[in-house]
Amino acid sequence: MSSKKNNYSFISLMKSKRKINENFLNSLSTLSLEEIIALKLELSVKNVNNKLYNFPLWSAFPNITRDALLRYAMSACQSKRDMAKFLGIPINKFNDILKKYKTERLFNNE
DSSP, rough: HHHHHHOHHHHHHHTTTTTTTTHHHHTTTTHHHHHHHHHHHHHGGGGGOOOOOOOOOOHHHHHHHHHHHHHHHHHHHHHHHHHHHHHHOOOOHEEEEEEEEHHHHHTTOO
16 A cells, blocks of 8 residues: 555445445444444354354454454545554554554455
């Protein structure tokens, strides 16, 4: 990612992969973040008889949330520096975090 304007859009990415459509987005916009997370968790456990034993959900959730924040920041901001400011972290720490989560790969089809 350079310092130039990015054309990243997570919505566009998901639409291009045919994972979402406008009807889904309209329904999603009526829900709170907490409702969306609860629905996703409920859907996730259906195939395992409502049990997520041995999955450290409580300790994994901060990383899941940070990954979602990075994806949104890439859609909303124009540069790495803007993303770091948006997230409230120094640029050098942001670069380390971006490498850890490999978020750029998502948008570069790697």
